[in-house]
Amino acid sequence: MPQASTDTDLTTCDSEPIRTPGSIQPHGFLLALSPQLEVLQVSDNLADFTGIPPEKALGRPLADVIGARSAQALEHNLRGGQLRERPAYIATVGLEGEPFDVLAHAYDHLLVLEFERARGTIEAGIQQLYPLVGDFLNKISDADTIVELCQLAASEIRALTGFGRVLVYCFDEEGHGNVLAECLGEGYDGYLGQRFPASDIPRQARELYLANRIRLIQDADYQPSRLVPAENPLTGKPNDLSFASLRSVSPIHLQYMRNMGTMASMSVSLIVKDKLWGLISCHHTEARHLSFHQRSVCEQLGQILALRIRNRADADQMQFRLEVRRVMVNLLGGLTQGADFIENLRSVLPELLRFARAGGVAIVVDDRLISYGHTPDDDQIRGLVDWLSANVHEDLFHSDRLGTVYPEAAAYTASASGLMAMQISRIHQHYLLWFRPEVVYSIDWAGRPEKMEKSPGMLSPRTSFTSWREAIHGTSAPWHEGELELALEFRTALLGIALERAEQMADLAEELGRANKELEAFSYSVSHDLRAPLRHIVGFSDLLMETAGSDNPERRQRFLVNIKESARLAGKLVDDLLSFSQMGRAALRPVRVRMDDLVRGCIEKLAPDTLARRIDWQVSPLPVIVADPSFLQLALYNLLSNAVKFTAQSDPAVIRVTSEQLPGEIVFHVADNGVGFNMDYAHKLFGVFQRLHRMEDFQGTGIGLANVRRIVERHGGRVWARSAPGEGATFSFALPTNINTNTDKV
Amino acid sequence: MLKPILLVEDNPHDLELTLIALERSQLANEVIVVRDGADALDYLHARGSFANREQGNPAVVLLDLKLPKVDGLEVLAEIRGSATLKSIPVVMLTSSREEQDLIRSYELGVNAYVVKPVDFQEFVRAIADLGIFWAVLNEPPPGSHRYVKPQ
Numbered sequence: 057m058p059q060a061s062t063d064t065d066l067t068t069c070d071s072e073p074i075r076t077p078g079s080i081q082p083h084g085f086l087l088a089l090s091p092q093l094e095v096l097q098v099s100d101n102l103a104d105f106t107g108i109p110p111e112k113a114l115g116r117p118l119a120d121v122i123g124a125r126s127a128q129a130l131e132h133n134l135r136g137g138q139l140r141e142r143p144a145y146i147a148t149v150g151l152e153g154e155p156f157d158v159l160a161h162a163y164d165h166l167l168v169l170e171f172e173r174a175r176g177t178i179e180a181g182i183q184q185l186y187p188l189v190g191d192f193l194n195k196i197s198d199a200d201t202i203v204e205l206c207q208l209a210a211s212e213i214r215a216l217t218g219f220g221r222v223l224v225y226c227f228d229e230e231g232h233g234n235v236l237a238e239c240l241g242e243g244y245d246g247y248l249g250q251r252f253p254a255s256d257i258p259r260q261a262r263e264l265y266l267a268n269r270i271r272l273i274q275d276a277d278y279q280p281s282r283l284v285p286a287e288n289p290l291t292g293k294p295n296d297l298s299f300a301s302l303r304s305v306s307p308i309h310l311q312y313m314r315n316m317g318t319m320a321s322m323s324v325s326l327i328v329k330d331k332l333w334g335l336i337s338c339h340h341t342e343a344r345h346l347s348f349h350q351r352s353v354c355e356q357l358g359q360i361l362a363l364r365i366r367n368r369a370d371a372d373q374m375q376f377r378l379e380v381r382r383v384m385v386n387l388l389g390g391l392t393q394g395a396d397f398i399e400n401l402r403s404v405l406p407e408l409l410r411f412a413r414a415g416g417v418a419i420v421v422d423d424r425l426i427s428y429g430h431t432p433d434d435d436q437i438r439g440l441v442d443w444l445s446a447n448v449h450e451d452l453f454h455s456d457r458l459g460t461v462y463p464e465a466a467a468y469t470a471s472a473s474g475l476m477a478m479q480i481s482r483i484h485q486h487y488l489l490w491f492r493p494e495v496v497y498s499i500d501w502a503g504r505p506e507k508m509e510k511s512p513g514m515l516s517p518r519t520s521f522t523s524w525r526e527a528i529h530g531t532s533a534p535w536h537e538g539e540l541e542l543a544l545e546f547r548t549a550l551l552g553i554a555l556e557r558a559e560q561m562a563d564l565a566e567e568l569g570r571a572n573k574e575l576e577a578f579s580y581s582v583s584h585d586l587r588a589p590l591r592h593i594v595g596f597s598d599l600l601m602e603t604a605g606s607d608n609p610e611r612r613q614r615f616l617v618n619i620k621e622s623a624r625l626a627g628k629l630v631d632d633l634l635s636f637s638q639m640g641r642a643a644l645r646p647v648r649v650r651m652d653d654l655v656r657g658c659i660e661k662l663a664p665d666t667l668a669r670r671i672d673w674q675v676s677p678l679p680v681i682v683a684d685p686s687f688l689q690l691a692l693y694n695l696l697s698n699a700v701k702f703t704a705q706s707d708p709a710v711i712r713v714t715s716e717q718l719p720g721e722i723v724f725h726v727a728d729n730g731v732g733f734n735m736d737y738a739h740k741l742f743g744v745f746q747r748l749h750r751m752e753d754f755q756g757t758g759i760g761l762a763n764v765r766r767i768v769e770r771h772g773g774r775v776w777a778r779s780a781p782g783e784g785a786t787f788s789f790a791l792p793t794n795i796n797t798n799t800d801k802v
Numbered sequence: 803m804l805k806p807i808l809l810v811e812d813n814p815h816d817l818e819l820t821l822i823a824l825e826r827s828q829l830a831n832e833v834i835v836v837r838d839g840a841d842a843l844d845y846l847h848a849r850g851s852f853a854n855r856e857q858g859n860p861a862v863v864l865l866d867l868k869l870p871k872v873d874g875l876e877v878l879a880e881i882r883g884s885a886t887l888k889s890i891p892v893v894m895l896t897s898s899r900e901e902q903d904l905i906r907s908y909e910l911g912v913n914a915y916v917v918k919p920v921d922f923q924e925f926v927r928a929i930a931d932l933g934i935f936w937a938v939l940n941e942p943p944p945g946s947h948r949y950v951k952p953q
Contacts, residue, residue, distance in 0.1 A: 583898035584868050591897065591920045592815040598922035599822065618815050734840075737871045 072306050076294035079280035080302035084172035093118045096289050101281040110284040141299050145348050148174050157348045161299050165290040170302050185353045202368050206237035209361040214239040219338035226334035250500045262332050268299050269325040270355045275343035276313040280304040320344035324358035328366045380542045383411045388549050414490035421486050431491050432468040444477050453477040454535040469494045474532025478547050492532035499526045589622035632759040639766050644684040651678035655713050658693045670708035678715050691767040694760040695726040695787050702730035727786040732779040805861035806832040810842040812869050827930030831937045839872025846887050859890050862936035867896040875906050882911045891936050
């Protein structure tokens with residue numbers, strides 16, 4: 057593993073003070089000013105450009121150092137606080153007869169002016185440079201892949217700057233730079249497809265690349281020019297030169313460049329979503345000068361490239377997610393099919409594999425284990441699950457080198473170098489495991505990935521840049537962020553299904569509980585109410601036999617009548633019970649029903665029983681509703697025949713049927729002027745075989761109102777009754793306006 | 803002299819059969835019949851239509867389980883909850899041996915629970931035994947009113 061050896065070296069480089077080197081590259085000079093434009097610090101090469109020794113410049117107004125005309129040209133831009141921390145070009149001024157570009161930035165409490173010779177190695181004015189940007193934009197919008205984009209950028213930058221080698225590379229998760237594209241001049245070695253070790257660019261250099269997007273080293277052989285005085289006079293600390301164009305770089309880096317045979321280099325940061333995605337890295341075998349404008353254009357090209365990479369990556373990511381989500385939708389569809397969750401999972405095993413682009417998948421639910429595809433054996437999987445439940449507490453665990461965190465996995469790297477484990481339940485040992493096989497691959501390192509080579513007595517950067525091939529074992533294809541996010545999404549959906557199932561089970565249990573209660577009531581009724589008439593038949597038959605031959609024919613006659621009545625009652629009880637139980641099972645078929653018609657039908661059906669009676673039917677106009685007509689007619693018939701029955705002593709009987717619309721429901725009332733009932737017993741009215749009157753007073757088995765309640769409740773409605781003894785009764789039922797046609801309820 | 807037996811029965815056929823059985827047991831006790839639970843309580847509390855009945859509690863209450871308005875278990879509960887009625891012997895007479903009824907009845911403090919036999923001879927015997935035991939052999943709790951039949 058290359059990491060082990062490089063980590064230590066990285067920390068060595070991490071401590072280099074790259075932001076505060078205390079010196080600059082000597083191809084230009086630096087003046088640090090107070091807000092009053094008094095010179096507070098200078099680079100010690102000042103005299104090379106202006107003829108003024110540093111100590112003579114300190115404490116003087118700017119004009120005294122660069123001349124009144126030049127100072128005047130700059131002053132306007134230096135006052136008024138427009139300067140930012142990134143250097144801005146403010147003017148070109150003449151010094152000792154030579155034009156200098158002046159860059160200014162405000163940072164670390166100072167106004168920092170940097171003067172660079174305006175002429176670059178390649179003559180390029182603004183007029184020539186900016187059309188290049190437009191041209192690049194056109195070309196780059198046609199490119200389809202990230203590699204193509206990078207290739208275009210490499211060619212463009214080489215054309216623009218004349219660097220002999222332009223590489224575009226991106227950093228992988230471990231920080232190694234993979235060369236995606238290059239453009240080479242004659243005599244330059246290619247690095248395409250090779251990998252630069254992460255140790256080549258220390259952590260703090262990466263941070264600086266994020267802040268300052270371009271860096272140029274014109275001549276690796278330069279002798280740094282120190283700042284005078286050495287520390288920022290306003291802070292008393294070494295100057296922070298993070299944003300200075302002329303900032304001097306680490307001597308280790310210069311040695312690295314010389315080892316590589318590179319005398320000039322430029323790096324342009326590729327920043328995608330606030331992260332250092334990669335670099336455009338330019339090398340040249342000789343010293344090379346680029347003007348500020350050339351560098352600016354390179355920086356812009358870098359920004360354009362980064363933007364396009366981001367779009368492309370987003371689009372690729374989107375495409376990828378779309379595909380995975382499509383698989384997931386299929387999966388979830390399959391999972392909701394049957395009753396057994398595990399069996400459902402078993403039916404979608406191929407999709408489960410495809411979902412995570414895995415080689416094998418295993419489902420572990422307590423003692424059950426289902427595996428599919430290329431997986432470790434059952435015992436190994438159980439061992440892994442035990443390890444997971446003891447050591448991993450996140451919902452999702454992943455590794456593309458399982459053997460490094462769980463040594464036992466080294467035994468089955470072939471099938472499971474990669475693992476994504478999803479915990480389905482936090483309480484039980486329920487896991488979904490995806491395995492990815494080992495992918496043995498080789499890395500072409502651009503030199504052995506050890507930056508520091510120990511030469512006696514001192515640390516020195518690596519000297520070998522010849523390609524070195526390394527074979528990597530025990531790793532799988534990496535799990536991408538998108539895959540992990542979708543896996544979490546999948547988990548949420550799974551839990552949703554599980555939850556829904558739990559609710560269904562609860563509903564079912566409730567439903568069963570209700571059915572069971574009715575069944576209990578049913579059997580209770582059978583044991584009580586059906587036994588009674590049978591016992592009576594036996595009893596009166598015995599009595600009849602005893603009295604055989606006796607001379608009491610009236611008595612015998614009454615016994616016979618009793619036997620007949622009991623037999624008839626037993627038959628009716630059986631019928632009623634059966635109809636009641638059927639009512640619970642038969643499916644409702646709701647349609648639009650005219651209540652007027654139903655009521656009229658019932659009254660006609662009652663006519664034979666009421667011939668001898670005076671009944672004043674008062675039926676208000678009734679609405680059309682949605683309900684099962686045959687069930688509802690039965691309920692209505694029960695209510696109306698009850699009203700007829702309990703008004704037997706009223707003359708005339710008055711039976712009124714009315715309705716009222718309430719929010720969300722329609723209520724129907726059947727009111728009579730009959731014997732009524734005591735409200736104390738109202739709660740018993742609608743129970744099976746409950747009676748409030750003596751049998752010989754009013755006929756019936758006591759099932760009518762139970763039927764009414766059952767029918768109305770199956771329509772999602774409710775029933776109730778109001779009365780006072782002797783003052784008649786009003787039976788009411790409400791049906792919801794939107795009937796939930798739950799037809800398969802028990 | 804003898805306290806009456808209170809028979810609470812709504813079913814006319816059951817009533818007829820029970821009365822025949824009691825008649826055959828040749829008990830001297832008067833049998834008072836009420837047809838539902840509400841009437842039974844009115845009788846026991848000597849209220850409503852029974853406000854003017856003779857003083858005193860019955861020797862035993864033969865109570866059907868399923869009754870209109872107030873069922874047998876409710877009557878039993880009220881008897882056991884009342885200071886003046888709680889010591890009256892109560893016998894549940896019922897059609898079936900439903901466990902829930904048995905449990906409830908004993909929880910409420912029933913003195914006996916009798917499933918009416920289907921065979922009439924057995925039924926007669928059962929009723930006679932009940933009558934003799936509760937109305938004759940059983941010594942009522944001390945302090946309970948002696949029923950004095952008006953001369």
